[in-house]
Amino acid sequence: MLKEYDIQVNRKTYKMLIKKQEANRFVISTDGRDLHVSFDNPPSFGKTFAMEVESTKHEVSLSAPRSDGEVDVIVAGRHFKTLFTSERELKPVSPTIVEEPKIEETREAGVVYAPMSGSIKSIAAQIGQTVHAGQALLILEAMKMENEITAPRNGTVKQIHVSEGAKVSKNEPLITLA
Numbered sequence: 001m002l003k004e005y006d007i008q009v010n011r012k013t014y015k016m017l018i019k020k021q022e023a024n025r026f027v028i029s030t031d032g033r034d035l036h037v038s039f040d041n042p043p044s045f046g047k048t049f050a051m052e053v054e055s056t057k058h059e060v061s062l063s064a065p066r067s068d069g070e071v072d073v074i075v076a077g078r079h080f081k082t083l084f085t086s087e088r089e090l091k092p093v094s095p096t097i098v099e100e101p102k103i104e105e106t107r108e109a110g111v112v113y114a115p116m117s118g119s120i121k122s123i124a125a126q127i128g129q130t131v132h133a134g135q136a137l138l139i140l141e142a143m144k145m146e147n148e149i150t151a152p153r154n155g156t157v158k159q160i161h162v163s164e165g166a167k168v169s170k171n172e173p174l175i176t177l178a
Contacts, residue, residue: 008083112178114168118142123164128156137175
């Protein structure tokens, strides 16, 4: 699921893209930033729930929408007047929001490349390990954001080109799958 919203927060308008990853896990993109967000329960109006944003937990309350559509959002004691002015379901277009980048035909088949520059925070895969499409291979930290790099297809880890803590450039080989 990929949805785009125009949202007003305290009278300032933002575009927000929301990509559902799992049951209660999402990537929310706004102002060029991707935030990894999870909920203990699905958010609903008139309720309080726990939300985790980039490993920081917050208590959030949503009021019932008023007749003008405005919703009071309270996050960790801070009050925001919020209005969703539009909602659109989008077709996947941006690999940084929708899915991991596809291997280009000019690249070596089976090689997973860095989608951006950053440093390797952790490696979940091991040489010889069988992996499935979408399975986490490593975490690439870029601009203080953790980006999960997943297997683009089923395969066996043939080679790991990086180590934890290593700095990598965009398009640098990370892992080769057989």
